[in-house]
Amino acid sequence: MPRPDDDATAGARRGAGRPRSRVLSRRLILETGLRLMDARGDGGVGIRAIAGELGVQPSSLYNHVSGRDDLIAGVRELISDRIDVAGFDAVPWYDALERWADSYRAAFAAHPSTIALLTVTPLAEGSRTSEMYDAVVRGLVRAGWPEARALSVIVAIENFVLGAALDAAADPDMLDPRTEGRFPAFEAAFAARRESLAALGSAPAEDAYRLGLRAMLSGLRAILSGLRAERGAIGR
C-alpha cells in the first residue's frame, strides 16, 4: 500500500523533513517567477507567490536563492539570454547596434513588468549579462570608439530601449487627449498620427521607437566621425 504522503502523489501534503526527491531548484524557482510576473505583474516575483505556485513553504525557497534581490537578478538573467550580440561579428557597428537594440527591446517588451524592477538591481557577478556587455564593447572599440566612451554609447541606447519597452507595454491610446478644442495642436497631432499609422498598419509605440533609434544611430555615426577627424584618422 502506497504511503499517502508520497512525493509523487499529486496534491499530497509533504510532511516535515527532507523530501526523498528534490522538489525545488534555482532554475525552477526563477522560471516560475518570470511566468508569474508575466501573468500577474510585479507581484509575481513575491517569495510567497512563487512558493504558493510551487506548492512549498515560503521558507523553502531560501535553500536555493539568498533572498528577494537574488531572485530578481536571476530573473533578469533569464531575459537577458535572448539578447542578440552576434551582429557585432558580422555587420557594421551601427547595424549591429540596431540589431542588438531590437532584440533587447523585444526581450523586455515580452516582460514589461520586469523593467522597472530589473534596471535598478545591480549586475550579478560573472553573469550572462556581463558577457553581453563584453561583446558589445568589443564591437564598438573595434569600430573606433574610444574605450572610455563605449559604455556611454551602450547605456544611452539601453536607456532608450528600456523606455521604449515600457512604452510598448503601455496603452496605445495613452496619449489620447480626450478633449475637444482645449488643446488644438495636441488634438490635431493625435488625430493625424492615428490616421497615418492606420494606413501603415503600425502601432504608435513601434513608430516612435524606430524614429528614435534611427535618429540616435545617425547621430552617433556623426559623433564618431567627429572623433575620428579629431584624432587625424581617415574616416570612412
Place this chain on the structure above:
Amino acid sequence: MPRPDDDATAGARRGAGRPRSRVLSRRLILETGLRLMDARGDGGVGIRAIAGELGVQPSSLYNHVSGRDDLIAGVRELISDRIDVAGFDAVPWYDALERWADSYRAAFAAHPSTIALLTVTPLAEGSRTSEMYDAVVRGLVRAGWPEARALSVIVAIENFVLGAALDAAADPDMLDPRTEGRFPAFEAAFAARRESLAALGSAPAEDAYRLGLRAMLSGLRAILSGLRAERGAIGR
C-alpha cells in the same frame, strides 16, 4: 491651566475624535511623501511611513487620499509641474527640445527613488500633462515637422528621458563587472570610463544621457532636413 493634549502642544498625544484644527491636508501628505522618498528611497511613499512622520495614525491619511495609488499619482503631479516647455517660444526647436528633456529628466533626477515607482503606474489623465504636450507639438509643427510625426518625436525623446531617469536611480556602480580577466573588453571599458569621468567630475549616468540626447537631436535634425527636401521646401 492648559490641557496637556492641546493640538498646539508639541509631542502631545491627540485623543480620539476630530481635532479642533485640521492637522492634515492632501498637499501636506504628498509633499511629505516626496520628501521622505528623497531621504529614504522607495519606502518613503509608504502610508505608514508618512503617517509616522506626520505624527498621525496610518488610517488618518485615508481622509485625504484614496489609497497608495492615488498617493503615487499625486507625488508625480508634484514632480511633473517642474517640466519646462517655455523654450518652444524662445529658441530653435532642437534647443527647446533639449531644454524640455533636461528639465524633464532633472525633475525626476531630483527625486531618483521615485522613478522606478512612478514609471510603472500609468499616466493619470491630467490637464497639466495635456498642456505640456500641446506646447511641445506646437513648437515642432511650427518648425516644420509634419503633424502626423510630431507625437513620435515627442515619445521617442520621452522614452530616452525616462530610461535615463531609471538609470540615474540605479547604483552608479551597477555595471561594475567585479571580475578580473574574465571579460577583458568590458573590464577595460569600465576602468577607462571611471578614470575619464573622475577627471571631469561627472557621473556615468550624466555622461550617457548627454551623449544620447545629443545624438538623438542631431539625428532628428538630419531627418527633418530630409523631410523638407522631399517636399521641395528650402532647407535651412
Place this chain on the structure above:
DNA sequence: ACCTGAACACCGTTCAAGT
C-alpha cells in the same frame, strides 16, 4: 468632517525541528 485605535489580510525573512 476628521482623527484614533483595533483588526484583518497580507508581505519577506529567520530558525529550530524533522527526515
Place this chain on the structure above:
DNA sequence: ACCTGAACACCGTTCAAGT
C-alpha cells in the same frame, strides 16, 4: 541537504468609535 512550520517584524486597508 532540504523541506516544514511557527514566529517575527513589517506592510496597506477597513471600520467602528469618538469629538
